[in-house]
């Protein structure tokens with residue numbers, strides 16, 4: 001690994017630093033920038049924005065959308081990839097009929113406050129369901145709800161919930177457990193992976209962005225950058241489409257069979273989810289050929305990531321920011337999604353750039 005200090009500097013230590021780096025790099029690259037103020041800003045005093053950078057022709061036939069921070073704290077990795085691409089001159093590599101839309105911090109509240117969920121405790125990647133219809137049920141989550149998001153956190157609850165999880169895994173297998181926990185649920189507003197009962201602020205902003213900047217394009221590729229699942233520092237391209245769908249076929253052609261995995265077949269590091277942003281883009285752009293994927297970079301083993309999310313969720317709803325373990329719990333969450341490791345950052349950057357360049361070549 002080259003000790004590439006420059007790459008390390010694409011990655012930030014907090015939300016405001018990441019935002020400044022993104023805006024500076026976007027403006028230096030000649031991009032048009034637009035900022036959306038998140039309503040949660042009024043509570044804390046800190047100004048939180050989703051920022052977008054538009055590069056290339058306005059009426060481009062092909063558009064690549066690169067998003068970071070759908071899951072708040074996961075934005076550190078995605079922001080680093082965005083900043084690096086801008087600083088290394090991605091705008092000069094665009095073909096005349098190709099535009100690039102970067103969306104920085106889709107969930108700025110979670111990014112700034114080191115949460116995976118947003119200001120409504122909603123997991124944005126479960127929020128893009130039809131809110132006029134009955135919500136999907138998740139009976140398996142219901143059964144495990146107190147284990148997944150306990151009201152008290154102590155050595156006792158840790159041991160007893162570890163046993164419940166183990167018991168569940170023995171009975172149903174670990175893919176089933178991952179599905180039960182992470183698939184998404186709409187019945188426990190203080191729980192994990194809660195999809196919410198309305199279209200969130202970020203959801204509405206994405207609809208606005210799609211309508212304003214993407215609807216005129218013939219082809220749109222969406223790459224939503226995530227961290228926290230899969231082998232350490234490895235980037236998997238996740239598709240929600242079945243294998244016979246044209247979008248899946250395109251993804252395999254562009255990025256290779258090795259890297260592309262479908263959640264429907266059950267071979268992805270992610271369970272198949274309800275209400276994802278990826279699936280929503282096809283609905284938002286009915287007249288456009290949409291290829292929407294996640295690019296997920298692994299960090300720690302699944303149980304450690306899960307325990308970090310669970311502890312932070314407990315702190316948020318029950319422990320409070322002044323709790324003696326507050327800093328420890330927040331740092332644990334940060335490191336579960338953003339390892340303090342130059343090699344990890346280097347590999348995330350390298351694969352992020354590769355996946356984006358492969359998409360641009362094939363668009």
Ligand SMILES: [Zn+2]
Nearest residue numbers: 071074226227
């Ligand atoms: Zn994620």
